[in-house]
Amino acid sequence: MIPAQRQKYNQQFTQEKYKNFMLELEKGYPEIPFRVAETPVFVTKALKEKLIAAGEEIINLIKQPNFKELTQKSIPADWNVPNENEQPHFLTFDFGICKNEAGKLTPMLIEMQGFPSLYGFQIHLSNTFRKCFEIDHSTNHFLNGFDEEQYIKLFKEVIIGKHQPHEVALMDVDAPNQKTAIDFFVTQKMLGIKILALEDIKQVGKQLFYEEDGQQIQLKRIYNRLIFDEVAGNSDIFKDSFDPREELDIEWVTHPNWFYRISKYTMPFLNSEFVPETRFLDQVESVPADLENYVLKPLFSFAGMGVIIDVTEADINKIPDPENWILQRKVNYEPAVQSPDGGVKAEIRMMYLWPDGGEPQLCINLARLSRGKMIGVRYNADFDWVGGTVGFMEE
Template sequence: MIKEVRETFNDNFKQEYYNSLKNDLAQTVGEPCAFRISETPFFISKELKQEVFDACDSIIEQLWKIDFGEIRKKFIPKELQSPSTLGNPHFLAIDFGLCDDGQGGIAPKLIELQSFPSLFMYQSLLGNAFLKNYPQIPKEGFHFYFNDLNDISYLADLKRVIIGDDQPEHVVLLEIYPEKQKTRMDFWATKQALGIEVLCLTKVIKEGKKLFYEKDGKKIQINRIYNRVILDELLQMPDLKTDFNLTDDVDVEWVSHPDWFFMISKCIMPLLTHKNIPQSFYLNDFPKDLDLANYVLKPLFSFAGKGINLNPTFKFIEGIKDKHNYILQSKVKYAPIIKTPSGANSKVELRILYTWNDTNNRLMPVINLTRMNKGDLINVSYLSNDDWVGSSISFFED
């Protein structure tokens, strides 16, 4: 997006820089990353930055006009609702595809949004690893943090949100078999930085309404859960043996409450309007004269279907029984905007990450996550067999 910065980066790229970056990250957390890291960050101009945050501000403003009580009843089966106090959503991720605007330019288009924690600690490590190992990255005038945050204040913000007023030993990062998750690098980085335990759901001890875990032969009470368990993933493990379920009524503080995962998600996209938001319809309520060639079919949650259908047909739709669990979303055309040594340019998806700020009583942007690919789906699970694709971060022009 910034021609001179991209050209300087590409002209001075060396494979040894990339190898050093990966080695740095592996040494920091104790193992190599389980997903592919791109060779390059992305550089975003002031103009594109402004357009991205104008869209983000509009989305967040519209969020608080939604009746989430009604959304909760409509989209979360009663048996999957957690009885714990809902509270505020501690996290928000807003995903944009950087797309061809049809006029030779680039426009951010909303792909999805999710009130669930992403790779907050890993992204900080990745941004600093790029700065450390790539001398051609500008050291001034570009930042991957937002709101004037730096390494120290960003870590303080995560401590405030995740640990709160509690002691680290009473706070756990909860996952299902965390050592097997592709995102585990973020878990280990979070443990190192915050001093909290990474705990498998199967290791939680429940006594009445209180939760505990064992460490060094000592039973420690859990007061606060930094929740990384995705409930619809858990539902695909019916034989998993646990003392505790996310839907139990227990004396803990959730960061964030499990129900926010469902309530701020693709399920509200048909309710949002903005020039950077593709038109969406619920599958059980869409115009019958819709040209499906211009739409993609998406399940709201993975327990509702097996994935995205890029080329839905009326016949295929007729065979879906739980139509309320799907949306049709207007297709967007990702722009191949990152020049790469191979000649095939990479496409970009940009995720703006927010944390809840009690002082301002609102969600505030803190850092970003960027993904690159050369195929149809921008996802580290669907990478093309190429280089200059994968997990990355964007540096925004001041």
């Protein structure tokens, strides 16, 4: 997207360099099970400013006094966790890179989450790109004036809070074997917190404990990476550990209810040039005549599962719970990243940290490249110059 940077990068690129880059990325860590793209994305200052403006519009909605009231129905009754706090600790907004009517690149919102992303790994990935390739220092993977030291300080504040690192744990069902475990290990190294599988945590009264060297250590705060959507209908996973839906003496980073509040459910409430027309399916009075320009998405699904891209009226009529679906105008990605053999589509995730009692702060980003119908890495396994990466943005 920055022509000079793209040309410079592509000229220096070799498969040997990419192989060495992957070896460096995985050094000291288990093998990464998802595809890492051969290239970063070079983002112009003009596009960066649009991405920032788009994010600010969304945050203005989230900070409205009635936001919780607007989104109360987003939380499934079976998965409503008590003691919700007043704010999420993370905001991630995914924007497809498109062309507007004037022919300029512009972001269009695809997805949003009040849930953590790869806040540790993206720093490691960016540093490894810089180490293995010549990346111009007029670009930066950090935003909002952050550098690495400032970022880690804020990250610690958000995750650890007022506690000691041993009182805080990153938790997922089977944390060490998750697809994103590389992020868990980088975060542990960065912050000094524990990584615990759900079964490692035991409940005594309202308190939670884990065992280390024969000692029971009380957990005060959980960096939650467990996505309830992935375990819905399987409450048995909690029987040998603890059930998050009970009253517990624990702080959540971030509280599980925010996963639902800030999600596809929020998009129909946004009216912006950066947000495609989105309506709850049960509020669509007549099926659009140009249905081929729309996509049908379940509200409660993860990583693009259940999305119907080529929608028919029959698909709509078959939906038993239209209140749990959205009909969204399709976003046409521009193949704006030039690979050695043609254009590649890009999506950029703007990533915010929101400390207790503070304001949301835009810190870093994540990018994904695609040649397939959908952006996620699982949908692009058979291509090259696709997968997870990072945006180096013009200062």
